[in-house]
Amino acid sequence: MCQELALDVPLVSGWPKSVRSVVLHIISMAHYAIVAARGWAANSINARVRLNAQNDRLTQQVELLREQLRIKDARMARILPEHRPHYRPVERMAIVELKAAQGWTVAQTAREFLIEPATVASWLKRIDEQEPDALVQLSQPVNRFPDFVRYIVQRLKVVCPSLGKRKIAQMLARAGLHLGTTTVQRVLKEKPTKPPTAPAEAPVPTGRVVMANYPDHVHHVDLTVVPTSAGLWASWLPLALPQTWPFAWWVAVVIDHFSRRAMGVAVFKKQPTSVEVRTFLGRLYAKTKPKYIVCDKGSQFWCEGFKAWCKRRGIRPRFGAIGRYGSIAVLERFVRTLKEECTRRILVPLRRDDLRRELVFYFEWYNEYRPHEYIGGETPNEVYYGRRAASMATRVEPRAAWPAAAPCAAPRVPIRGAPGQRMRLVFEYHAGRKHLPIVKLAAA
Structure with a gap:
């Protein structure tokens, strides 16, 4: 009977023309169902179920990376x-x-x-050949610096690919090795040039820019969406998965304008209400509070409830325009950094507590170990707590013939010991996370 019914169902005319579209829809639907199932499993009370969900996710990620490499290799293999x-x-x-x-x-x-x-x-x-044109080399020659210095810089770039030349120079200066940004640039060599873009219009400062003169003077708060997969695209209208758990998390972040210190973070399963945001800020400001709080005009902030909450606590809200200098652009840059250095380098957890723990680890590393361009290479904690910058300590000088009285790359500090010291790069990782390196130098 079933076979008779199946044979009586006609195929849609022209169906072969839509096979490729159907394949995309099937894969998108499978992704939707798998993420939903993993979300349930990741929050199960059974530890074995949670472990199986994690293993299944890692296995799929490995297979997807293998397929990506296979496609790239197939293209290269077609070349003679x-x-x-x-x-x-x-x-x-x-x-x-x-x-x-x-x-x-x-x-x-x-x-x-x-x-x-x-x-x-x-x-x-020929791996041990020492000639300048050796077949296998650790690094390219750089003016007057020993080979191990070049190797240290290049390995730091390999381990932390998101770091630019200034950030690398600042990190090494904090560890005691002072190199100029141009020296770091020569070691790393230039990255491939990008297509030229039209010059952006210069930002026009407003007459009401709030400046921070001390820690906790001005805070910024905003919300951002963090997908649990690589993206939120779907093959059916509206061409996007819902911006709710298990497909995405909503993350609230607060930073201090003066020190650029990350003050607090909260994770929500869906777009939070104004009450939920105020509850998070209330816990954060239990002991200290800013004079001003800068946010956008989202529904959580541009409402009477949030304004009344600020008034009761003696906080003055300031509502900025997107991309305006001195406005919410400060926090938008932080959110971009958070995603580039943290959430896009890990498999975003499907458990809220696990994601919050990863974000707290990143905040700790960001505040204590990551030098910030805006505050001259110091870390946010050094500025917030008024500590002396690590880059102001004595430095090591690897060039044996370098005069002790000669200046070095900024900041200029005295030499520790005698010139010509050999050293090696030592990596530690905050909370064991490979994307949160702590750079140190040790005697070779």
């Missing part, structure tokens, strides 16, 4: 071997390092990187 670009000496060293870490044979390494086994074998035979 003699026409493929050559690996640079530094990249050859990275390949043999990965070979050692993975335990690959020469043949396996050659297969993974689309090269001949004889090529890998020649790299291994």
Whole structure:
């Protein structure tokens, strides 16, 4: 009977023309269902169910990355071997390092990187060559600095790819090695240039910019959406998944304008109401409060309830325009940094407590260890608590012939010990998170 009914159902005319669209819809629906199921499992009272959800998510992520690499390799494999670009000496060293870490044979390494086994074998035979044009190298030469200094800078960029030349120079200065930004730039070499864009109009300052003169003078507060997957796209109208859990979290953040210190964070399953935001701010301001609080004109803030709440606590609200200098742009830059350095570098948890813990770890690292451009390379905690900057301590000088009285890259401080010291880069990770490095120098 079922077979008869199935045979009687006609196919829609022209259905082969829509097969590719149907495939996209099926994959999007599967993604929707899987995320919803994982959200339930990640919050189960059964620890085994939570662990299975985490393992399933990690397994899928590995398979997606493998598919991404397969597509890239397939494109490169279509190019004739003699026409493929050559690996640079530094990249050859990275390949043999990965070979050692993975335990690959020469043949396996050659297969993974689309090269001949004889090529890998020649790299291994010549790995200890010391000539300037050696086949395998740790780094490129830089004026007057020893090789290990170049290696330290380049490895720091590998471990922390989001750091720019100024940030790297500031981090090393805090560790005791003072390098100029131009020196760091020469070591790293220029990144690929981007297509030219039209110059942006200069921001016009308003007449009512609120300036911060001391810690807790001005605070900024805003909300942002953090997807639990790589994005919120869907193949059906409105071409987006709902901005609610389990597909996304809503995160509220507060920063201090004067020190750029991250003051507090809260996580919500859906767009919070004004009451929920006020409850979060009430807990945050139980001991201290700002004179001004800057926010946008979202429904949580641009309402009588929020204005009355501020008035009862003696806080003056200021409502900024998007992109206006001295307005909410300060917090928007922080949110962009938070996503680039934290949420996009981890698998965003499906449990609220787990996500809040990850954000707290990032806030601790951001406040204590990350130098900030706006405050001259100091950390937010150093400015907020009035501590002496770590970059103002004595420095190490790796150049043996460098005169002790000669100036160094800013900030200029005396040399610790004698010139010509050798050192090595030591990484520690805040709370064991690889995206939260703590940079130190140790004697070699």
